[in-house]
Amino acid sequence: MTEPVDQVEAQRQLAAIRGSIDNIDAALVHILAERFKQTQRVGVLKAASGLPASDPAREREQIARLRALAKDAHLDPEFAEKFLGFIIDEVIKHHEHLAGGVPLDEEAPTPGA
Numbered sequence: 001m002t003e004p005v006d007q008v009e010a011q012r013q014l015a016a017i018r019g020s021i022d023n024i025d026a027a028l029v030h031i032l033a034e035r036f037k038q039t040q041r042v043g044v045l046k047a048a049s050g051l052p053a054s055d056p057a058r059e060r061e062q063i064a065r066l067r068a069l070a071k072d073a074h075l076d077p078e079f080a081e082k083f084l085g086f087i088i089d090e091v092i093k094h095h096e097h098l099a100g101g102v103p104l105d106e107e108a109p110t111p112g113a
């Protein structure tokens, strides 16, 4: 059983934990910004050389690697895979945009609209 904690103490602990969560979220934003800077370089290189925006073989390697890392770190591998997929989907949209294809912010027009 967990010890009862009065609400003043609970609020104090909550504020301390949230301070740390805020730092982690800030680090995540910075890490993502750096990742997108590098994938932007990849996109420019791919557009200039005519290489395809996506590389499914590379993605399979990344997924296998991240799933193993997640398991070791006691993070749900399914979540790690979904998270990577979410990021890579966005990167591919940027690559396609750089290659002169699909606009970044426009959705496909609704048929009949």
Ligand SMILES: O=C(O)C(=O)C[C@]1(C(=O)O)C=C[C@@H](O)C=C1
Pocket: 039, 042, 043, 053, 054, 055, 056, 058, 059, 062, 087, 088, 091, 092, 095
């Ligand atoms: O490494 C590449 O070829 C990339 O374009 C980068 C990246 C990624 O975001 O990691 C994105 C799309 C590819 O399908 C594979 C990987």
